[in-house]
Structures are given as C-alpha cells and as structure tokens.
Amino acid sequence: MSSRRALSFHALEGIPEVEPGADLAALHLAAAERTGIELTDGILVLCQKIVSKAEGRLVDLSEVEPRDEAIEIAEEHQKDPRHIELVLRETRRVVRRGHGVLICETHHGFVCANAGVDLSNTPQDGIAILLPTDPDASARKLRGQLMDRGAGPLAVIITDTFGRPWREGLVDIAIGSAGIAPIEDLRGQGDRRGRELVVTTPASVDALAAGAGLLMGKAAGTPSVWVTGVPLIGDGDVAQDLVREPATDLFR
Amino acid sequence: MSSRRALSFHALEGIPEVEPGADLAALHLAAAERTGIELTDGILVLCQKIVSKAEGRLVDLSEVEPRDEAIEIAEEHQKDPRHIELVLRETRRVVRRGHGVLICETHHGFVCANAGVDLSNTPQDGIAILLPTDPDASARKLRGQLMDRGAGPLAVIITDTFGRPWREGLVDIAIGSAGIAPIEDLRGQGDRRGRELVVTTPASVDALAAGAGLLMGKAAGTPSVWVTGVPLIGDGDVAQDLVREPATDLFR
Numbered sequence: 001m002s003s004r005r006a007l008s009f010h011a012l013e014g015i016p017e018v019e020p021g022a023d024l025a026a027l028h029l030a031a032a033e034r035t036g037i038e039l040t041d042g043i044l045v046l047c048q049k050i051v052s053k054a055e056g057r058l059v060d061l062s063e064v065e066p067r068d069e070a071i072e073i074a075e076e077h078q079k080d081p082r083h084i085e086l087v088l089r090e091t092r093r094v095v096r097r098g099h100g101v102l103i104c105e106t107h108h109g110f111v112c113a114n115a116g117v118d119l120s121n122t123p124q125d126g127i128a129i130l131l132p133t134d135p136d137a138s139a140r141k142l143r144g145q146l147m148d149r150g151a152g153p154l155a156v157i158i159t160d161t162f163g164r165p166w167r168e169g170l171v172d173i174a175i176g177s178a179g180i181a182p183i184e185d186l187r188g189q190g191d192r193r194g195r196e197l198v199v200t201t202p203a204s205v206d207a208l209a210a211g212a213g214l215l216m217g218k219a220a221g222t223p224s225v226w227v228t229g230v231p232l233i234g235d236g237d238v239a240q241d242l243v244r245e246p247a248t249d250l251f252r
Numbered sequence: 253m254s255s256r257r258a259l260s261f262h263a264l265e266g267i268p269e270v271e272p273g274a275d276l277a278a279l280h281l282a283a284a285e286r287t288g289i290e291l292t293d294g295i296l297v298l299c300q301k302i303v304s305k306a307e308g309r310l311v312d313l314s315e316v317e318p319r320d321e322a323i324e325i326a327e328e329h330q331k332d333p334r335h336i337e338l339v340l341r342e343t344r345r346v347v348r349r350g351h352g353v354l355i356c357e358t359h360h361g362f363v364c365a366n367a368g369v370d371l372s373n374t375p376q377d378g379i380a381i382l383l384p385t386d387p388d389a390s391a392r393k394l395r396g397q398l399m400d401r402g403a404g405p406l407a408v409i410i411t412d413t414f415g416r417p418w419r420e421g422l423v424d425i426a427i428g429s430a431g432i433a434p435i436e437d438l439r440g441q442g443d444r445r446g447r448e449l450v451v452t453t454p455a456s457v458d459a460l461a462a463g464a465g466l467l468m469g470k471a472a473g474t475p476s477v478w479v480t481g482v483p484l485i486g487d488g489d490v491a492q493d494l495v496r497e498p499a500t501d502l503f504r
Contacts, residue, residue: 009258011257169434169435200413244419
C-alpha cells in the first residue's frame with residue numbers, strides 16, 4: 001500500500017455507438033491508440049451499457065407482453081407496463097417500491113433501481129437495455145481477448161450507476177471484473193501503531209468504478225476509462241464476492 | 253463534461269500524526285511542497301480522522317460512564333460498554349443491530365457502523381475518535397485558511413469509510429465539503445441521442461472520496477490526496493445536500 005502514491009484516470013477517446021455483436025476488444029485497442037495510451041499495467045473500466053449492447057441484451061418494447069402485475073405496478077407509478085414487465089423478469093425479489101421507483105434484487109444479487117433495465121442511452125426509442133447476464137464472464141472474456149491481441153497485463157471492471165439508501169445522488173459501482181481482487185483485504189495488518197485493524201476491507205473495484213465514473217458522464221459518450229497506479233493483485237469475481245450473503249446482511 | 257478527459261490523484265507525503273489543535277492548513281501546505289505539488293486548481297481530499305484529531309474530538313474511554321442500555325448492548329455483542337455509550341451519544345437513531353455491529357444514524361444524518369466512533373488509528377489505546385461535529389464547517393474552515401495563505405482555487409472534501417447495505421467491502425464517502433457542488437446535476441441534459449436524462453445526478457464528491465480512498469490505505473499513514481482534472485463548479489454542503497430526506501427515503 002505505501003508504495004501507491006498516484007493514480008491516473010484517462011478517458012478513452014472515440015468509442016463509437018456499440019452495435020450487437022461488436023468486437024469490444026478491437027474498439028478499445030483502437031480507442032487506446034487514438035488516445036495515445038498503451039493498455040499495459042492498468043485497469044480498463046467500462047460501463048455496462050456498451051457490454052450489454054455488444055452482447056445484444058436489447059429488447060424491443062413492442063414485443064413485450066406485460067403480465068397483470070406489471071400493468072398494475074405501471075399504473076400505480078405512471079410507468080410503461082412493458083418496461084415494468086422487463087424489470088420483473090430481471091428481478092429475483094422486489095426490495096422496495098415507492099416514489100415511482102422499483103428497487104429490485106436482480107438475479108445476480110445486485111440491488112438497484114428497475115433491476116438495471118434502462119430506457120435512456122438506448123440505440124433508439126422503444127428499446128430497453130438489460131444488464132449483462134454474467135458481468136464477471138463478460139469481463140473475463142474481454143480481458144482474454146485484449147491479452148490475446150498483445151495488451152496487458154491488465155484488469156477489466158464493468159460498472160453500472162446505482163443509487164444508495166440514505167444518500168442522494170448516484171455513484172458507479174463494479175458489477176463484474178477480471179484480473180483484480182474485488183476486495184483488498186487489509187485484515188491482520190496493523191494500523192499506524194501496530195494494532196490489528198479489525199474491519200478494513202476496501203472494495204477496491206467499487207472505488208475504481210466510482211472514480212472512473214467521474215469521467216464517464218452519461219451524456220458525453222465516454223464509456224471507457226483507463227486507470228493506472230493500482231497494482232493488479234489477485235483475481236476474483238465481483239458479482240460473486242461483493243454481493244453480501246443473506247446470512248450476514250442486516251438489510252434484507 | 254466532454255472536456256473532462258483525465259483525472260489524477262496524488263497522495264500528499266509526510267503528514268505527521270495529528271495532535272489536537274494542529275494547524276491542518278500548515279501541515280497540508282508543507283506536505284504539498286514536500287510532494288512537489290502546488291495546491292491550485294484541484295481538490296484536497298482528506299480523511300476525517302485527522303480533522304477529528306485536530307479538532308480534539310477524542311474521548312478517553314476511562315472517563316466514560318456507560319448508561320444501562322450501553323452495558324446491555326455491549327454484553328450482547330461483546331463490546332466495550334464505554335465504546336457503546338459513546339456510540340449512543342453520537343446517535344440519533346439505531347437503524348440496525350446484529351452481527352456485532354450497530355448501524356446508526358448520526359446527528360448529522362449519516363448512516364454508518366458505530367456512528368463513526370472509532371477505536372483504531374487512535375493516538376493511544378483507550379482513546380475513541382468521534383466524527384467532526386460539523387464536517388462541512390471543518391471543510392470550509394480549512395479551505396479558507398489554505399486560500400488565505402495563497403493556495404487555491406481549490407475545494408476540500410472530508411471523507412470517512414462506510415460499509416454499504418447488500419455489498420461487501422468498504423468505500424470512502426464524503427461527509428463534508430466546501431468549494432464544489434456535491435451533486436453534479438445533469439438533469440435536463442440530453443443523452444447521446446438528445447433525449448432528456450431523467451435521473452442522472454452523480455454524487456461527484458462521493459466518487460472523488462472513493463477514488464482518493466484507493467491511495468489512503470488505513471495502515472499507510474496517507475490521510476490526504478490531491479485531485480486534479482475535475483472542474484470546480486458550484487459549492488454546497490455535503491452533509492446537508494447528500495443526506496436523503498426522510499420523505500423520499502425508501503429505507504428509513
């Protein structure tokens with residue numbers, strides 16, 4: 001830790017609108033070259049939207065048949081019942097409902113508004129974007145492809161923008177990763193005075209996601225950020241490791 | 253937003269153990285000089301611990317008389333009853349209790365473990381550190397002192413390390429700030445296709461806190477980080493603006 005003195009975050013320039021089937025590795029290698037950055041010894045942080053688009057996680061609302069429950073919820077909250085139908089399909093458990101928002105636990109275990117089903121920043125009106133089915137696998141795949149083409153060592157983090165209980169505003173968090181430990185475990189290390197730190201487990205991938213989010217600006221067409229200065233220690237799957245087990249979760 | 257292409261985070265070197273009454277502005281100006289950084293056009297992110305120490309928010313546990321409720325809670329969770337007494341004094345409302353943790357709403361409105369009362373990284377055993385009474389005022393004061401001595405323009409963010417519901421691991425968040433808008437309001441701007449973004453309100457100060465936290469490492473004696481690349485737009489008080497109003501909070 002003490003050798004870590006500086007971090008930098010660079011937006012990758014010129015990532016185009018991503019189409020289903022797009023080669024994300026090729027797009028990022030081209031963007032890095034355009035930006036004058038070599039994808040070596042760093043972390044590629046990219047927002048979920050372009051991963052979902054490349055993976056074809058798009059649904060045409062006109063083809064969605066809402067169930068009765070979706071119609072009822074939509075009426076109550078002035079929403080599109082087809083949107084709510086998609087939200088319910090992506091949901092394992094509705095955690096809260098109110099103020100026009102459905103807070104859902106997704107099948108991955110993420111707790112977020114509308115189970116991550118988004119109608120903005122879509123390729124056209126009437127298209128919904130769903131979260132990637134397995135964001136850790138998406139990150140592993142992209143990392144593998146980048147390294148196969150000569151980039152790396154590097155890690156990949158896929159982010160989404162979540163609200164939080166009790167706090168206004170949104171921050172980006174990591175929903176998938178490869179090549180970096182999602183939690184940096186400092187337990188057992190001493191504090192400055194040598195006493196054991198009992199609970200010091202920084203969620204490094206979430207902090208990286210949040211920092212990168214400062215450059216992503218939803219409106220600016222900057223879906224990807226390259227981060228240097230964080231040593232790539234460990235590996236691990238974010239969806240698996242950062243989702244709190246029900247048994248230790250005081251907020252189920 | 254689109255002009256924001258790169259961010260950098262630099263740890264300030266050689267901030268000593270902070271004593272009550274310490275001149276934080278002088279310590280930071282000296283550390284910046286030592287690090288070879290000019291405190292101009294950037295954001296100073298510092299952890300709450302050194303602010304609390306400078307402000308004398310330290311309590312000797314041997315002088316704390318626990319109330320009956322504190323003794324009961326401490327027995328149940330194998331804690332020091334004097335620690336629990338301090339937690340209760342700092343608490344407006346106990347939000348959850350279990351797994352050896354008290355999740356409290358502080359008098360500021362923050363929801364965090366043990367109301368932010370910490371027994372690690374203290375100057376000596378048997379001393380507890382409390383959160384600053386008014387972290388926004390602390391940030392304003394430090395910013396004013398730095399600018400009076402020729403630094404700036406700059407913003408100041410004071411951070412603490414919080415857990416989150418549903419997610420493992422800890423991230424740093426902003427508990428006080430001055431000289432920067434805590435939430436960057438993008439509502440009304442269009443997405444790439446010109447459609448209005450309905451809910452896009454990044455909590456920029458929390459993202460800056462999280463990113464800076466990557467360099468702070470509790471054990472490493474790095475309480476302060478200098479961030480450049482984020483335009484200083486607006487002002488505002490974090491404690492006031494980022495604490496969600498009960499009326500719109502689905503997780504009260």
